[in-house]
Amino acid sequence: MIDLDAIDRDILRALQADATLKASELGRRFGLSQPAAWRRVKRLQEAGVWQTRRLDLDTEKLGFGVTVFLGVKLATKGRVSLEDFERAVSAIPEVQTVQHVLGLYDYRLRVVARDLSDFERVLRRRIMTLPGVGNVEANVLLSEERRPGPLG
Amino acid sequence: MLDDSDRRLLRHLQADPEQSMAALSTATGIPVATCYKRLDRLREQGVLRGQQMVLNWPALGFTVEVSLRVTLDKTNPRAFDELLAAARDVPEVTEIQTFLGRVDVRLTVIARTMPHYQEIYRARILTLPHIADIEALMHVATIKDAEALPI
Numbered sequence: 001m002i003d004l005d006a007i008d009r010d011i012l013r014a015l016q017a018d019a020t021l022k023a024s025e026l027g028r029r030f031g032l033s034q035p036a037a038w039r040r041v042k043r044l045q046e047a048g049v050w051q052t053r054r055l056d057l058d059t060e061k062l063g064f065g066v067t068v069f070l071g072v073k074l075a076t077k078g079r080v081s082l083e084d085f086e087r088a089v090s091a092i093p094e095v096q097t098v099q100h101v102l103g104l105y106d107y108r109l110r111v112v113a114r115d116l117s118d119f120e121r122v123l124r125r126r127i128m129t130l131p132g133v134g135n136v137e138a139n140v141l142l143s144e145e146r147r148p149g150p151l152g
Numbered sequence: 153m154l155d156d157s158d159r160r161l162l163r164h165l166q167a168d169p170e171q172s173m174a175a176l177s178t179a180t181g182i183p184v185a186t187c188y189k190r191l192d193r194l195r196e197q198g199v200l201r202g203q204q205m206v207l208n209w210p211a212l213g214f215t216v217e218v219s220l221r222v223t224l225d226k227t228n229p230r231a232f233d234e235l236l237a238a239a240r241d242v243p244e245v246t247e248i249q250t251f252l253g254r255v256d257v258r259l260t261v262i263a264r265t266m267p268h269y270q271e272i273y274r275a276r277i278l279t280l281p282h283i284a285d286i287e288a289l290m291h292v293a294t295i296k297d298a299e300a301l302p303i
Contacts, residue, residue: 001213015205019169051208053169056201057162057301062154064301069251069258071289086295093302098295101219104287108219112301139253145236149207149262150214150243 002047007032009151011040012049016148019053064112066119067141070127071105075134084131094122105137154199157182161190162200163303169203209246209262216263217291220277221255223284231282232256242276255287 004012010030014021027037044050059067074085082100089098089109097110111127113119127136157180164179165171177184194200209217224231232250239245239259247260261277263269277286 002211004212012205012207016207017204019203019205048208048211051206052297054204054206054299055162055166055169056204057166058199058201059301061197061199062162062301062303069249090296095296096299096301097297099219099291099297100293100295101289102292103289105289107295108289110299137254139251139255139258142250142252144250145240145248146204147240147246147248149209149246 002044002049004152006152008040008044011037012044013148013151015041015050059112063114065115066113067144068111068113068119069139069141070107070109070111070123071137071139072107072109072127072133073104073135074106074132076132080132085133088130089127092122092126094126105135153197154194157186158190158194158199159303161187162194162301165191166300166303167298213264214244214262216266216269218261218263218269219289219291220259220261221287221289222257222259222280223254223286224256225282225284226256228282234281235283238280242272242280244272244276 007030011026014026014029023038023041024034026032026041027034030037032040074080074082085107086098086100089095089107094111094113095109096112097108099108100106101108109127111119111122113122123136123138127133160180161176161182164176171179173184173187177187180187182190191200222235224235235257236248236250239248239257242261244261244263245259246262247258249258250256251258259277261269261272263272
């Protein structure tokens with residue numbers, strides 16, 4: 001596991017907010033030369049500290065008015081393999097994320113749709129027809145906030 | 153407002169936000185100068201708000217992730233605001249979402265180990281205001297996380 005100092009944390013926090021920042025700009029902000037900032041970013045990258053970059057899009061302006069989180073319980077565990085379910089659910093374009101969880105549900109899905117009737121279509125035709133799907137709970141997202149997390 | 157070329161650009165950029173404008177141009181068949189112009193316009197319109205780095209918390213030692221589904225005591229009209237404000241002060245909370253449905257608020261909490269999680273849960277989560285009930289889902293694996301829009 002990589003050790004972070006205060007400047008590494010500053011850099012990560014800045015990149016969390018804006019992944020397009022160049023080493024020169026990071027250097028200016030945190031009092032480093034451009035090559036020193038570049039070396040730090042490279043070291044963090046090589047340690048696998050970031051997973052991916054995400055495009056921040058205004059979903060509503062793109063015509064996606066509803067985001068729904070689904071808790072899915074599998075009905076026939078053992079008969080349907082988890083791999084079959086995972087493969088089928090991941091192939092649905094409206095399903096943005098799939099997480100395998102332990103607890104009340106087996107999977108958590110994030111689903112986008114144009115509106116509620118579009119969501120109903122996705123739910124009925126795509127989700128409810130998945131292999132092994134059992135009880136499904138839906139919660140409509142009202143607001144969402146991402147926090148920087150424990151960066152010290 | 154958006155035409156097919158805009159959608160094509162966003163679809164390709166979303167799949168690989170790090171690609172160069174030249175690569176984007178080749179993939180979409182849209183000239184480089186037009187790519188720049190269109191992306192600028194999408195930024196001005198607020199459709200494209202930016203790019204964020206998503207941290208790999210396990211690589212930083214945070215291997216536990218729990219999704220807490222919170223039901224609030226809604227007899228207090230300030231319950232939502234006060235809970236959200238208090239949750240923002242907990243550094244280990246990485247996501248705060250509010251819902252219409254059986255769940256009112258969902259928090260993602262990360263921790264180094266299970267004992268560390270237990271510590272955060274007791275000291276920082278159970279002490280949050282106006283909670284009527286909490287259900288925990290323990291994160292086992294992420295199967296798909298591109299969070300891409302079907303543009």
